[in-house]
Amino acid sequence: MPNAEQSSVTKRNLIVVSNRLPLSVKRTEDGSYTSSMSSGGLVTSLSGLTKTTEFRWFGWPGMSPQEPAEQEKIRQSLGAHNAIPVFLDEELANRHYNGFSNQILWPTLHYQSGVAFDDGPWEAYKKVNEIFADYIADAAQEEDLVWVHDYHLMLLPRLLRERMAKKKRQACIGFSLHTPFPASEAMRTLPVAKELLQGLLSSTLVGFHTEDYRLNFVESCQYLLNARAQDSSILYKDRLVKTGRFTVGIDPEKFNDTLRKGEVQARIKQLNERYKEIKVILGVDRLDYIKGLTQKLHGFEQFLTDNPRWQGKVVLVQVAVPSREDVKEYQELETQISCLVGKINGKFSQPEYTPIVYLHRSIPFTELTALYSIADMCLLTSSRDGMNLVAFEYIACQEQRHGVLALSEFAGASVFMAEGTVAFHPANIKEMSQAINKGLTMSRDERTERYKKLERFVNRNTR
Numbered sequence: 001m002p003n004a005e006q007s008s009v010t011k012r013n014l015i016v017v018s019n020r021l022p023l024s025v026k027r028t029e030d031g032s033y034t035s036s037m038s039s040g041g042l043v044t045s046l047s048g049l050t051k052t053t054e055f056r057w058f059g060w061p062g063m064s065p066q067e068p069a070e071q072e073k074i075r076q077s078l079g080a081h082n083a084i085p086v087f088l089d090e091e092l093a094n095r096h097y098n099g100f101s102n103q104i105l106w107p108t109l110h111y112q113s114g115v116a117f118d119d120g121p122w123e124a125y126k127k128v129n130e131i132f133a134d135y136i137a138d139a140a141q142e143e144d145l146v147w148v149h150d151y152h153l154m155l156l157p158r159l160l161r162e163r164m165a166k167k168k169r170q171a172c173i174g175f176s177l178h179t180p181f182p183a184s185e186a187m188r189t190l191p192v193a194k195e196l197l198q199g200l201l202s203s204t205l206v207g208f209h210t211e212d213y214r215l216n217f218v219e220s221c222q223y224l225l226n227a228r229a230q231d232s233s234i235l236y237k238d239r240l241v242k243t244g245r246f247t248v249g250i251d252p253e254k255f256n257d258t259l260r261k262g263e264v265q266a267r268i269k270q271l272n273e274r275y276k277e278i279k280v281i282l283g284v285d286r287l288d289y290i291k292g293l294t295q296k297l298h299g300f301e302q303f304l305t306d307n308p309r310w311q312g313k314v315v316l317v318q319v320a321v322p323s324r325e326d327v328k329e330y331q332e333l334e335t336q337i338s339c340l341v342g343k344i345n346g347k348f349s350q351p352e353y354t355p356i357v358y359l360h361r362s363i364p365f366t367e368l369t370a371l372y373s374i375a376d377m378c379l380l381t382s383s384r385d386g387m388n389l390v391a392f393e394y395i396a397c398q399e400q401r402h403g404v405l406a407l408s409e410f411a412g413a414s415v416f417m418a419e420g421t422v423a424f425h426p427a428n429i430k431e432m433s434q435a436i437n438k439g440l441t442m443s444r445d446e447r448t449e450r451y452k453k454l455e456r457f458v459n460r461n462t463r
């Protein structure tokens with residue numbers, strides 16, 4: 001996050017709001033509750049903020065007990081971490097998160113075609129945004145800053161501002177979108193696009209990862225709502241709403257500290273020994289169609305076909321973190337990927353060699369940093385992606401090796417990293433194959449030159 005924003009948040013109370021809390025709560029056999037970190041880029045991008053700023057974080061705790069006593073136990077367990085649970089009925093939470101947010105809104109924001117709109121999930125989306133507005137309006141005092149995150153809560157700024165006005169309180173509301181914002185032609189395919197835009201336009205400031213996403217938003221507001229653009233602000237009805245580009249980052253120190261640990265060094269040694277004759281290409285993605293995993297597998301297959309001398313000498317280690325498993329499209333994608341991995345391994349494996357190592361699970365942070373550190377290349381093939389923090393994390397762990405970052409030109413991160421990466425179009429399988437070849441055969445000098453540019457960006461852009 002930008003310095004200007006940082007300096008202002010330290011002076012006033014800050015309330016962060018996201019659909020899910022960064023901690024997921026689980027009930028243990030003895031009736032108590034334990035919490036563990038949720039995965040995904042939103043949590044990563046905000047984790048650095050905890051070092052510098054005190055704030056309360058509101059969100060769904062991932063479970064919905066009905067009994068007040070159970071809710072109180074969860075409240076207390078999370079309260080110790082300044083996290084405040086927003087309780088939602090399970091069925092409602094499901095229709096909001098899976099039904100509207102991830103089956104209708106997410107694909108629209110990522111330019112997927114054939115999205116089927118349905119009133120039922122939309123009603124649930126509105127209801128959940130209202131529940132969040134009730135919680136925050138109760139908690140927020142006059143001077144507080146409310147910082148809302150992501151597409152699950154686009155109506156919240158308007159609903160919250162209305163409630164605060166009834167309480168005769170001013171509201172200072174920031175909204176950060178972590179996904180792309182599509183061109184107005186794509187946005188308007190959604191029958192409720194206007195309501196969503198009106199929701200966002202009740203913010204004080206709306207932030208995007210890239211200038212293109214910001215411009216798309218401004219254009220949508222102009223075309224769909226007749227709003228007026230004034231410099232970087234938007235005039236809608238009687239309010240002037242600021243917009244801005246705020247580049248999220250990671251906390252590189254966290255990776256450096258972990259890499260220094262004895263157990264991680266031992267694991268790095270073990271992996272280096274295992275792959276001493278073999279180049280390692282690493283992929284780390286949530287199992288989501290936007291990450292272009294099928295294209296990645298086809299691109300790798302093409303590379304092995306185009307360059308038979310590499311067969312037996314290069315391995316793709318692909319971590320695919322399970323995600324949104326209640327949504328049909330994600331279930332189908334998992335089946336498709338498992339089949340494709342099997343097919344490619346069947347085609348190129350030898351008794352002593354398997355080209356793709358597929359890990360369909362979340363892995364511990366120590367293992368992740370060890371893998372980032374030993375990989376000769378990181379291959380990220382998103383068809384669309386708000387930012388992609390894995391690209392930053394790989395660079396943070398490459399101080400020794402100066403590996404190659406092969407990055408789709410459709411990931412938000414590519415806007416900032418273009419100079420140092422090997423870029424390619426993710427739907428162009430031949431081009432991807434050539435990018436892999438280029439990365440694997442690049443001289444140490446060229447790798448170092450590129451790494452230095454990327455390292456500078458990742459280490460400067462830490463919030």
Ligand SMILES: O=P(O)(O)OC[C@H]1O[C@H](O[C@H]2O[C@H](CO)[C@@H](O)[C@H](O)[C@H]2O)[C@H](O)[C@@H](O)[C@@H]1O
Pocket residue numbers: 020039040041042043045150151178179248286323324385386387388389
């Ligand atoms: O919470 P999930 O449904 O499991 O999804 C995980 C996160 O996915 C999305 O992440 C986005 O935010 C990242 C950080 O800004 C960005 O780098 C990435 O490109 C985006 O896809 C989603 O927007 C988050 O809300 C989810 O938590």
Ligand SMILES: O=c1ccn([C@@H]2O[C@H](COP(=O)(O)OP(=O)(O)O)[C@@H](O)[C@H]2O)c(=O)[nH]1
Pocket residue numbers: 038039040041042044284285286319321361362363364368387388389390391393
């Ligand atoms: O097993 C894993 C592997 C990765 N990640 C993290 O998930 C985040 C993915 O963020 P990114 O912005 O790349 O994409 P998103 O999943 O948010 O779309 C990164 O911080 C990874 O370190 C994780 O939590 N568990």
